[in-house]
Amino acid sequence: MAIFVDQNTKVIVQGLTGGQGKYHGLRNKAYGTQVVAGVTPGKGGTDVEGIPVYNSVAEAVAATGATASFVTVPPKAASAAILEAAAAGISFIVCITEGIPAQDEARTYNTLVRDFPNVRLLGPNCPGIISPGKCNIGITAGEIAELPSASGPNVGIVSRSGTLTYQALYELKQRGIGVSTCVGIGGDPVPGTSFIDCLREFQNDPETHAIIMIGEIGGSAEEEAAEFIKANVTKPMSAYIAGVTAPAGKKMGHAGAIVSGGKGTAQGKMDVLRDAGVKVGQNPTEAGALMAEIVAGLR
Amino acid sequence: MDLFEYQGKQYFARYDIPVSKGDVAVTVDQAVAAADAAGYPVVVKAQVQVGGRGKAGGIKLANNADEVRTHAGNILGMDIKGHVVKRVWVENASDIAEEYYASFTLDRGAKKHLLMLSKEGGVEIEEVAATNPAAILMLHIDPVDGLSAAGALKAAVDAKIPEKAQQGVADILVKLYRCFVEGDCDLAEINPLILKPTGEVHALDAKVSLDANADFRHPEWEEFKATEELDAREKLAREKGLQYIGLDGTVGIIANGAGLAMSTLDVVNQVGGTAANFLDIGGGANADLMASALEVINSDKAVKSIFINIFGGITRGEEVAKGIVEALGRVDLRAPIVIRLDGTNAEEGRSILANAGIPESKLTSKPTMLEAAEAAVALAK
Numbered sequence: 001m002a003i004f005v006d007q008n009t010k011v012i013v014q015g016l017t018g019g020q021g022k023y024h025g026l027r028n029k030a031y032g033t034q035v036v037a038g039v040t041p042g043k044g045g046t047d048v049e050g051i052p053v054y055n056s057v058a059e060a061v062a063a064t065g066a067t068a069s070f071v072t073v074p075p076k077a078a079s080a081a082i083l084e085a086a087a088a089g090i091s092f093i094v095c096i097t098e099g100i101p102a103q104d105e106a107r108t109y110n111t112l113v114r115d116f117p118n119v120r121l122l123g124p125n126c127p128g129i130i131s132p133g134k135c136n137i138g139i140t141a142g143e144i145a146e147l148p149s150a151s152g153p154n155v156g157i158v159s160r161s162g163t164l165t166y167q168a169l170y171e172l173k174q175r176g177i178g179v180s181t182c183v184g185i186g187g188d189p190v191p192g193t194s195f196i197d198c199l200r201e202f203q204n205d206p207e208t209h210a211i212i213m214i215g216e217i218g219g220s221a222e223e224e225a226a227e228f229i230k231a232n233v234t235k236p237m238s239a240y241i242a243g244v245t246a247p248a249g250k251k252m253g254h255a256g257a258i259v260s261g262g263k264g265t266a267q268g269k270m271d272v273l274r275d276a277g278v279k280v281g282q283n284p285t286e287a288g289a290l291m292a293e294i295v296a297g298l299r
Numbered sequence: 300m301d302l303f304e305y306q307g308k309q310y311f312a313r314y315d316i317p318v319s320k321g322d323v324a325v326t327v328d329q330a331v332a333a334a335d336a337a338g339y340p341v342v343v344k345a346q347v348q349v350g351g352r353g354k355a356g357g358i359k360l361a362n363n364a365d366e367v368r369t370h371a372g373n374i375l376g377m378d379i380k381g382h383v384v385k386r387v388w389v390e391n392a393s394d395i396a397e398e399y400y401a402s403f404t405l406d407r408g409a410k411k412h413l414l415m416l417s418k419e420g421g422v423e424i425e426e427v428a429a430t431n432p433a434a435i436l437m438l439h440i441d442p443v444d445g446l447s448a449a450g451a452l453k454a455a456v457d458a459k460i461p462e463k464a465q466q467g468v469a470d471i472l473v474k475l476y477r478c479f480v481e482g483d484c485d486l487a488e489i490n491p492l493i494l495k496p497t498g499e500v501h502a503l504d505a506k507v508s509l510d511a512n513a514d515f516r517h518p519e520w521e522e523f524k525a526t527e528e529l530d531a532r533e534k535l536a537r538e539k540g541l542q543y544i545g546l547d548g549t550v551g552i553i554a555n556g557a558g559l560a561m562s563t564l565d566v567v568n569q570v571g572g573t574a575a576n577f578l579d580i581g582g583g584a585n586a587d588l589m590a591s592a593l594e595v596i597n598s599d600k601a602v603k604s605i606f607i608n609i610f611g612g613i614t615r616g617e618e619v620a621k622g623i624v625e626a627l628g629r630v631d632l633r634a635p636i637v638i639r640l641d642g643t644n645a646e647e648g649r650s651i652l653a654n655a656g657i658p659e660s661k662l663t664s665k666p667t668m669l670e671a672a673e674a675a676v677a678l679a680k
């Protein structure tokens with residue numbers, strides 16, 4: 001078991017003929033992911049190293065039965081690509097595109113909620129998702145993800161930050177701890193999938209025995225997650241929040257990472273998570289070490 | 300990107316939001332000319348992106364050209380909380396009967412647009428929120444539906460805006476919402492939104508923050524970029540295409556990824572140091588980018604040591620190492636580097652650095668983030 005994607009997930013790549021799309025699409029395929037088609041308007045009938053390319057998502061879905069899409073198109077075209085995938089029957093959309101205007105994101109997200117309530121969007125501006133050994137959609141380097149062990153315990157990872165997602169994977173690999181699924185939800189203001197969505201899935205996934213959560217300053221997603229954890233999550237957790245020393249009023253790279261009016265501070269987020277029973281580390285390594293203790297207790 | 304008040308008003312005017320007649324001035328003579336054109340009395344307002352201008356003496360009423368001369372002379376060059384006033388906005392003074400507050404933002408928790416409307420304007424809205432939260436109407440708007448004229452009028456009624464001003468406020472809300480959405484604002488705020496004794500509703504101030512991601516569809520933003528207030532380091536970083544924020548410490552930071560960069564700042568702080576900057580070099584981290592990043596850090600005289608924190612995911616360790624070696628050949632650094640290189644092919648990367656013939660006084664390699672932070676902080680002391 002894993003959450004959202006596994007060895008049976010058939011994936012199309014919207015933007016497969018572009019530089020980034022080709023690079024990551026082929027890497028995902030080489031990892032073992034079922035990358036069954038690409039979509040680029042006007043390039044239907046061609047192929048990228050044997051992967052057939054279609055003019056539309058609808059054609060690709062009809063031909064391959066794909067249920068997931070990896071959207072890697074420029075910011076101007078991303079919203080339309082996401083909605084096209086949803087309309088064509090894709091149920092899981094991963095969008096790694098960085099730099100989509102917030103107004104477009106808000107409109108796209110709310111259109112999905114209204115017209116396609118069964119479609120899950122991951123991202124935009126996220127590293128993607130990997131269920132080690134089964135499926136890798138996005139830009140995560142598969143080799144840094146430890147395979148889950150049949151006997152467990154295995155850890156689920158959910159993170160708002162790209163490189164810190166890798167850091168978390170790496171901390172677990174160093175310690176030989178298996179990963180069920182690692183989800184990067186992205187640092188944009190309107191993420192399609194929230195911490196809570198992932199926590200709920202991990203809580204229900206029999207292969208996941210513990211959870212690491214990596215948050216950062218800005219917004220209230222971690223605070224909302226803490227409330228959810230208190231009420232619903234019984235699996236042990238460790239966490240890390242980046243940006244303790246970030247000054248107020250400055251955007252730290254991600255559009256979402258900003259402390260404004262004293263709200264969204266790292267300290268506040270760490271406090272509510274601790275209050276919800278989560279072991280909070282002062283840095284990613286400490287969060288990894290805390291998870292190692294948790295896992296040792298489960299073994 | 301935060302706009303100055305005068306730019307915000309010019310932006311509002313594009314969406315037919317009523318603002319006072321006025322002009323921006325960088326000299327006393329220009330201020331007088333602007334006042335003559337606007338019609339007396341006028342208000343001379345310091346253009347700085349910081350609150351509390353009025354209390355600091357940065358907003359003055361002038362009844363004639365002589366008074367404009369005096370006030371503009373005093374205000375231009377004034378230091379308001381560390382912001383030097385380079386421009387004043389001179390506008391026709393408005394008679395005020397009542398002051399309200401209106402703003403649109405994106406509520407990230409709800410993932411919807413948020414209208415905040417209050418009949419208690421003219422003071423900091425945070426203050427109203429703290430002392431009298433019931434006085435603020437908070438209305439979520441679905442971005443797919445938008446805000447209709449009827450919806451805006453209902454909001455004005457629900458916010459207990461006096462009846463005589465309801466229609467005027469509703470009209471401005473519809474226009475301000477259009478400005479917020481089509482104008483790609485992160486924030487569009489009017490405080491105070493005034494009712495004149497004559498019954499008209501009017502924007503007396505403008506606070507606008509634009510979403511940099513929407514830059515590609517707004518050629519009219521070019522003029523705003525020209526006046527953005529960046530320090531010299533930030534300017535250089537922007538030219539090089541780097542995500543950089545200047546801070547006050549002594550350890551220069553280079554990391555790949557915003558989260559890792561933030562985390563690096565935190566760890567430096569935890570071991571007793573202070574970061575000189577936030578710098579996200581991005582996923583690529585090739586030689587060109589690394590050289591640019593080192594150049595920017597090198598331009599900061601306060602930097603005593605440089606902490607490069609790279610986690611190779613897609614970026615392979617040996618490429619990062621080659622980039623650093625090449626960059627060191629191009630940039631003559633004043634401060635020593637401590638590097639932590641981890642992730643994909645980190646071993647190869649570290650051996651490239653070890654065999655590049657770089658003296659240890661210039662570059663040391665540490666296996667973990669914490670050890671590297673400790674070494675960098677020790678060098679900065």
